[in-house]
Amino acid sequence: MTALGAARPPGQTNDILAKxxxxxxxxxxxxxxxxxxxxxQAELERIFASSWVFVAHESEIPKAGDxxxxxxxxxxxxxxxxxxxGINVLSNYCRHRGTQVCQTDQGNSRFFTCNYHGWTxxxxxxxxxxxxxxxxxxxxxxxxxxxxxxxxxxxxxxGLVFASLAExxxxxxxxxxxxxxxxxxxxxxxxxxxxxxxxxxxxxxxANWKTAAENFAGDIYHVPTLHxxxxxxxxxxxxxxxxxxxxxxxxxxxxxxxxxxxxEASGPFFEFWGYPPEIKDHFDLSALDETQRHVVTHDGPxxxxxxxxxxxxxxxxxxxxxxxxxxxxxxxxxxxGPGELEVWSWQFVWSFQDDESALQDAVIGQLQFGSAGVAExxxxxxxxxxxxxxxxxxxxxxxxxxxxxxxxxxxxDQSPDPLWKGPGIRRLTGFGEHNQLAFYRNWLRVMxxxxxxxxx
Numbered sequence: 001m002t003a004l005g006a007a008r009p010p011g012q013t014n015d016i017l018a019k020x021x022x023x024x025x026x027x028x029x030x031x032x033x034x035x036x037x038x039x040x041q042a043e044l045e046r047i048f049a050s051s052w053v054f055v056a057h058e059s060e061i062p063k064a065g066d067x068x069x070x071x072x073x074x075x076x077x078x079x080x081x082x083x084x085x086g087i088n089v090l091s092n093y094c095r096h097r098g099t100q101v102c103q104t105d106q107g108n109s110r111f112f113t114c115n116y117h118g119w120t121x122x123x124x125x126x127x128x129x130x131x132x133x134x135x136x137x138x139x140x141x142x143x144x145x146x147x148x149x150x151x152x153x154x155x156x157x158x159g160l161v162f163a164s165l166a167e168x169x170x171x172x173x174x175x176x177x178x179x180x181x182x183x184x185x186x187x188x189x190x191x192x193x194x195x196x197x198x199x200x201x202x203x204x205x206x207a208n209w210k211t212a213a214e215n216f217a218g219d220i221y222h223v224p225t226l227h228x229x230x231x232x233x234x235x236x237x238x239x240x241x242x243x244x245x246x247x248x249x250x251x252x253x254x255x256x257x258x259x260x261x262x263x264e265a266s267g268p269f270f271e272f273w274g275y276p277p278e279i280k281d282h283f284d285l286s287a288l289d290e291t292q293r294h295v296v297t298h299d300g301p302x303x304x305x306x307x308x309x310x311x312x313x314x315x316x317x318x319x320x321x322x323x324x325x326x327x328x329x330x331x332x333x334x335x336x337g338p339g340e341l342e343v344w345s346w347q348f349v350w351s352f353q354d355d356e357s358a359l360q361d362a363v364i365g366q367l368q369f370g371s372a373g374v375a376e377x378x379x380x381x382x383x384x385x386x387x388x389x390x391x392x393x394x395x396x397x398x399x400x401x402x403x404x405x406x407x408x409x410x411x412x413d414q415s416p417d418p419l420w421k422g423p424g425i426r427r428l429t430g431f432g433e434h435n436q437l438a439f440y441r442n443w444l445r446v447m448x449x450x451x452x453x454x455x456x
Contacts, residue, residue: 246430254442407432
């Protein structure tokens, strides 16, 4: 396999994309896309450099001067709150020699000073100081021209901060489409919304970022097999009901969610995902439309993915003492290499929760979906298979492709729900791989819409 950054035969990446297009016509996906240096580089240039990418939650930077360090693709960025309350997403490369000007994950500062030669920048990105200016340069260096690069577009939705490195394109609301509608339903069940319970948990996995994003787009099929041990030790039940009671939601631009018909499957106790009375009595659904109110009350999504790499989980979970919480985890699949990703996992709590209640939900969320979480360990080990197959000379020589044809000949009705009044498509079964195929078809669309042989 060609090393990342090494020269590649002309057109090889686009040849793989042509194969993807042909295979997707048969609901198949070639293994090369999960461990190929050219494909990975093209993803950085064509997807992460042009899409709206999640970078932070507003509750992480509530005060002027607050900042967190994040990534867009492989590029380190600083997300700052400036003195006027604006949010800036700055390149974390000094314009002098490229050293990172911010070395800490989070904090509060009006300035960032490069530890190499001392160039200093405001938290808006403007260059404000160069040591020994008169002796070194004779006159001030142009502050506007030599400031930190700044993401040209930054917008928020429900407190979620997204940035786009593309100068032009769809607004965030246009990009999210129906996914924005669903995020509103999930996060606006109270006028004060949700907040992060703490900084993200971070850990590396020998897997490809697409496998994780695809899984959280709505793979109910794996739950009764891969997570069986959770039912065996008593921290989950009814894991095989997702096929019958699954409610997949498919939106534009590769965004998908998977709901469960909670009240149909388990009765009124599981309204609002089974939130206990002391939580759900605070909910105020007046900001939601009628269909959103029905969804969050009866058919709430348990997982979802906003293309390219932001996912969430919401579901009831218990700890070893039998305490139950409904936990909300947002997770980001940060690409590291063709066969490696870094998981960033935030636990979210309602802003109205007291410290004790919030801590319980966050701890139980970590128990399930932290770096040592019982569900997380199941998933991440299984995800390691795709990049291994993608790097296998045998698999490639055989033209190995993964099977995404579930539901094509099923006796279960796969058609869209004709009574659905919300955006996008909803189906009435968890069987089928429509959401995953929608993710990969959008991946192919973005990868090919600006194909440039010179960039491969």
